[in-house]
Amino acid sequence: MNQYDKSVSSHASINTLSARHVAVKVITNILLQQGSLSTQLARHQLDIASEHAPMLKELCFGVCRQYPRLNSIALHLLAHPFEEKDTDLYAVLLLGLYQLTYMNTPDHAAVNETVEACRILKKDWATKLMNAVLRRYQREADDIIEVLEAQPSVEFNMPKWLVKRFNKHWPEHLEDIIEASNTHPPMCIRINESLVSRETYKSQLADLGIGSEDGKFSESALYLRNAVRVGELPGFDAGYVSVQDEAAQLSAHILSPKDGDKILDACAAPGGKTGHLLEKANATGLSSMALTAVELEPWRMEKIESNLQRLGYSANLICADASNLEAWWDGEHFDKILLDVPCTATGVIRRNPDIKINRKPADIEDLVTIQRAILNRVWETLKPGGFMLYATCSLMPEENEQQIQYFLANQEDASEVPLNSLAPSFATEWGIPVSHGRQLFPTSEGHDGFYYCLLRKKAQL
Numbered sequence: 001m002n003q004y005d006k007s008v009s010s011h012a013s014i015n016t017l018s019a020r021h022v023a024v025k026v027i028t029n030i031l032l033q034q035g036s037l038s039t040q041l042a043r044h045q046l047d048i049a050s051e052h053a054p055m056l057k058e059l060c061f062g063v064c065r066q067y068p069r070l071n072s073i074a075l076h077l078l079a080h081p082f083e084e085k086d087t088d089l090y091a092v093l094l095l096g097l098y099q100l101t102y103m104n105t106p107d108h109a110a111v112n113e114t115v116e117a118c119r120i121l122k123k124d125w126a127t128k129l130m131n132a133v134l135r136r137y138q139r140e141a142d143d144i145i146e147v148l149e150a151q152p153s154v155e156f157n158m159p160k161w162l163v164k165r166f167n168k169h170w171p172e173h174l175e176d177i178i179e180a181s182n183t184h185p186p187m188c189i190r191i192n193e194s195l196v197s198r199e200t201y202k203s204q205l206a207d208l209g210i211g212s213e214d215g216k217f218s219e220s221a222l223y224l225r226n227a228v229r230v231g232e233l234p235g236f237d238a239g240y241v242s243v244q245d246e247a248a249q250l251s252a253h254i255l256s257p258k259d260g261d262k263i264l265d266a267c268a269a270p271g272g273k274t275g276h277l278l279e280k281a282n283a284t285g286l287s288s289m290a291l292t293a294v295e296l297e298p299w300r301m302e303k304i305e306s307n308l309q310r311l312g313y314s315a316n317l318i319c320a321d322a323s324n325l326e327a328w329w330d331g332e333h334f335d336k337i338l339l340d341v342p343c344t345a346t347g348v349i350r351r352n353p354d355i356k357i358n359r360k361p362a363d364i365e366d367l368v369t370i371q372r373a374i375l376n377r378v379w380e381t382l383k384p385g386g387f388m389l390y391a392t393c394s395l396m397p398e399e400n401e402q403q404i405q406y407f408l409a410n411q412e413d414a415s416e417v418p419l420n421s422l423a424p425s426f427a428t429e430w431g432i433p434v435s436h437g438r439q440l441f442p443t444s445e446g447h448d449g450f451y452y453c454l455l456r457k458k459a460q461l
């Protein structure tokens, strides 16, 4: 090993160690159900130097993405599972197994770091155990994995209950859903068409050596052949582009803001679709579109503010429970409403792999109840003759077509309309038609899983 190699490897080991230390905290909190991966990463990102951030992300996303496999391996290796008070040790073990199985970390370094992590946690009693477990895995990994592959959770790298649900609802799409949900999503950007055309921006990217391809369904979407940091995207700070999945971009194209429209974005944070609606309005030179964005969580509200600030737009921002009209609504009806409700996010597991750890079957019922309450109340704020776009990033029919079926059966003044009603030139060949609305499945090289249904309030007689 030459001097340069030595210095790189010593830096790599310092980076890994420090990122690893924070990763233990993040994974422990996720296992203890104390918030999502994105919340945890945001909270702990400042605990480490910025150059360690990519390693922290790799470790945390990696463990979550591979959790069903790693969890089965860990339980197979341990004679007794760790007690809840030692969840941090379980996180240490999962990280060690992740490094041994999926990273280029030399085996001895992965084992040493895992053992050292027990000392850092002041649980020296576990060092021998951890050493023995990882050394056994080193010796027997192939045999262990072969035995465990018989379990659906290991075969599909997905919790068993989710495999069963996907198979029950979408048997002919099962393999594609699983494959897409287990991959890294491609980087998709949204071009701000009020500032630059997709063609022009694409050639600006090409000049910088960044290859891209047009989205097939959203006219504002570009897929980058290789992910880049947002700072490398020309004009990012000036609002020329945003990072947004192609399926998510369909909302603004479907709602197609018109001059004079009063629009509500009822579950708005982090404001991706809010920004797109405002861009669309500006691209068509609309002067008098008014947008109100409602969001429940104050800390997520700040994300809408910073997103709009970057894009240079403003909206009427309200922090409130959208279903509590008494708290936020002034009684003026809206022409169009986007209702992008909280959901199981089962169409975006690849972006939120902690779903594999934390999502439970009972969440579906709970979320359906919340969605129903928001849908019923927010409907009151829609003008007769007005349109509401109901959206989720879920693959569960209970949250999608069945939710709408129940709504239509109980809401006499509601009807479903074709998704291109507001923009007839807008193609709707994406996804598949379901009993109400359209369902998109995640695709490996393309868009996320999504659901859309467009509703209209009957005009008063």
Ligand SMILES: C[S@@+](CC[C@H](N)C(=O)[O-])C[C@H]1O[C@@H](n2cnc3c(N)ncnc32)[C@H](O)[C@@H]1O
Pocket (backbone or CB within 6 Å): 248, 266, 267, 268, 269, 270, 271, 272, 273, 274, 294, 295, 296, 297, 300, 320, 321, 322, 323, 340, 341, 342, 343, 374
């Ligand atoms: C699927 S996300 C919305 C994503 C957003 N439309 C975008 O494109 O960036 C759902 C949002 O609804 C918010 N939310 C949940 N319950 C709510 C409620 N009762 N009222 C308003 N917002 C709510 C969540 O905090 C979350 O930010």
